[in-house]
Amino acid sequence: MRRRPGKHAPVGIPTIVLTCLLAGAVCILITSNATADKASTALDKFKEPVDKSIDRALEFLADRQLTDAQAARLRKPALAGSFNSSMRGNTGISSLCVMAFLSKGHTPGTGPYGHVINKGVDYILSTSQSNGLLVSPERSGRNGSGPMYAHCIATLLLSEVSGMVTPTRQKKIDKALPKALALILTAQRVRKNSRDAGGWRYRPDSRDSDLSLTGWAMMALRSARLNGAAVPTKSIDDAVKYVMRCRTRDWGFSYQPRSGSSSPSRVGVGLLCLELCGQQHGSEVTKRAADYIIRRYTGNRHFSGSHAAYSVYYCSQAMFQVGGKHWEQWGQRLYTTLLKIQKKDGSWILSGSRGGSSYSTAMCVLAMTVSYRQLPIYQR
Numbered sequence: 001m002r003r004r005p006g007k008h009a010p011v012g013i014p015t016i017v018l019t020c021l022l023a024g025a026v027c028i029l030i031t032s033n034a035t036a037d038k039a040s041t042a043l044d045k046f047k048e049p050v051d052k053s054i055d056r057a058l059e060f061l062a063d064r065q066l067t068d069a070q071a072a073r074l075r076k077p078a079l080a081g082s083f084n085s086s087m088r089g090n091t092g093i094s095s096l097c098v099m100a101f102l103s104k105g106h107t108p109g110t111g112p113y114g115h116v117i118n119k120g121v122d123y124i125l126s127t128s129q130s131n132g133l134l135v136s137p138e139r140s141g142r143n144g145s146g147p148m149y150a151h152c153i154a155t156l157l158l159s160e161v162s163g164m165v166t167p168t169r170q171k172k173i174d175k176a177l178p179k180a181l182a183l184i185l186t187a188q189r190v191r192k193n194s195r196d197a198g199g200w201r202y203r204p205d206s207r208d209s210d211l212s213l214t215g216w217a218m219m220a221l222r223s224a225r226l227n228g229a230a231v232p233t234k235s236i237d238d239a240v241k242y243v244m245r246c247r248t249r250d251w252g253f254s255y256q257p258r259s260g261s262s263s264p265s266r267v268g269v270g271l272l273c274l275e276l277c278g279q280q281h282g283s284e285v286t287k288r289a290a291d292y293i294i295r296r297y298t299g300n301r302h303f304s305g306s307h308a309a310y311s312v313y314y315c316s317q318a319m320f321q322v323g324g325k326h327w328e329q330w331g332q333r334l335y336t337t338l339l340k341i342q343k344k345d346g347s348w349i350l351s352g353s354r355g356g357s358s359y360s361t362a363m364c365v366l367a368m369t370v371s372y373r374q375l376p377i378y379q380r
Contacts, residue, residue, distance in 0.1 A: 040327070040328050042328045042331075042332065043328060043335070049335075050368055053339055053342055054365055057348070057365050058106075060357075061083065061097050064083045064084045064085075065082070065083050065120065066079050081119035081122050082120075082136070083097040085358040086359075087356075090150055091127050091134050091136055092149050092154060093362070094123055095150075095153045096359065096362040098124075100366055101113045102117065102375055103365060103378070104365070104369055105374045108166075109165070121165060122169070128176040132181075132183035133151055135147045135150055147203065148187065148204065149213060152200070152213070154180070155181060156216070156219050156223050159177060159224045159227050159229075160375055161173070162177060163227065178229075181221070181224050184200070187203075187205070187206070187217075188200055190204075190206070190207060191208070193207075195256075195257050195258075196257075198238030199239065200217040209242060210255055211246045211253055211269050212255065212266070214239060214269075215269035215273055215314065217239070218239050218243075219272075221236065222236075222276045222277070226376045226377070240277050242257075243274060244285075246266075246270060247270070250292065251292050252266065252267045252270075253267050253269065253270030253289070262292070265310050265311035265314060267293055268293065269318075271286055271289040271293070271318035271322070272314055272318035274286055275322060286322060287322075290318070290319060290326040291326075293318070293319065293326075293330065294326065303337060308351055309350045310363065312334070313366055316367035316368070317367070320370045320380070327371075331371070334368065338368060348360045348361050348363075350364070
């Protein structure tokens with residue numbers, strides 16, 4: 001199925017005009033015969049084992065999706081199409097699971113997982129609220145630190161799948177996605193102080209910012225731009241300035257400006273944000289950040305820590321964008337490690353990762369499929 005630009009209508013905020021690409025724009029062909037990156041001879045040996053590993057993981061994830069009957073037995077029929085996790089009904093985790101199938105080249109409505117993708121998209125669309133927030137009523141008032149994580153990830157999914165679905169679903173996306181994007185853009189403008197300006201935080205009305213949430217928001221906006229939405233340049237420029245204020249002296253990135261030390265997960269977020277925006281590609285800032293990630297994952301060290309799956313996901317995307325020797329070094333570490341620690345049922349459970357096996361498995365699949373370039377957000 002060829003992806004067409006989504007027709008995202010204006011959304012009631014005069015300064016936010018969401019338009020579609022010209023009809024002659026280049027579309028991306030998605031196929032279910034996707035394979036790993038063939039450009040690197042150093043990584044070519046991983047092609048077959050990685051393909052098999054991902055197929056096993058997708059079988060696991062498909063079994064984790066709640067059917068209509070299962071949701072009814074839980075007396076939560078609205079959860080049909082979501083994915084079982086320790087955060088039941090979380091739209092962010094369900095969106096990551098759906099993107100895992102897309103990242104291997106599976107398409108909505110066709111092939112072995114077409115129905116899984118459709119059900120997942122339908123679930124996300126069913127959570128759209130009047131203000132644009134994509135959060136399940138099941139989790140209303142129980143979103144921990146706030147709903148913006150799940151919202152930004154769900155917005156990213158709708159943008160990535162827009163143009164690949166049936167006309168009926170596309171109409172629903174065209175209604176929900178502009179409102180979801182408008183919420184992200186409006187939330188950014190709440191901040192007035194110089195320290196937090198340009199970033200995002202846990203709630204739409206938060207006055208401070210952090211690098212982690214900013215990363216998800218920027219990915220959603222970048223995907224929307226690729227799909228034709230006229231995301232204001234100022235929004236991207238201000239976000240990049242915020243990311244740059246999070247830099248640390250060791251060429252890493254901190255959670256908030258001047259708030260502490262760096263870590264691989266934070267460096268992965270910061271590096272990816274700069275690469276996706278194209279403003280620092282090839283610069284000393286990005287090269288040194290990529291070197292930092294390589295240094296932290298040397299020898300036989302496995303991916304671990306309180307945010308292991310998150311770190312694997314962001315570092316993989318970032319290093320793929322950097323490319324060259326950095327991607328080859330990272331790719332060998334990534335594939336070798338994840339192939340070794342995958343469970344017999346096809347899942348991954350990385351230590352300290354919240355969200356359970358569905359979350360960890362989806363994140364690992366998304367990390368390992370980055371070189372397949374099937375998701376538009378993966379394009380260099």
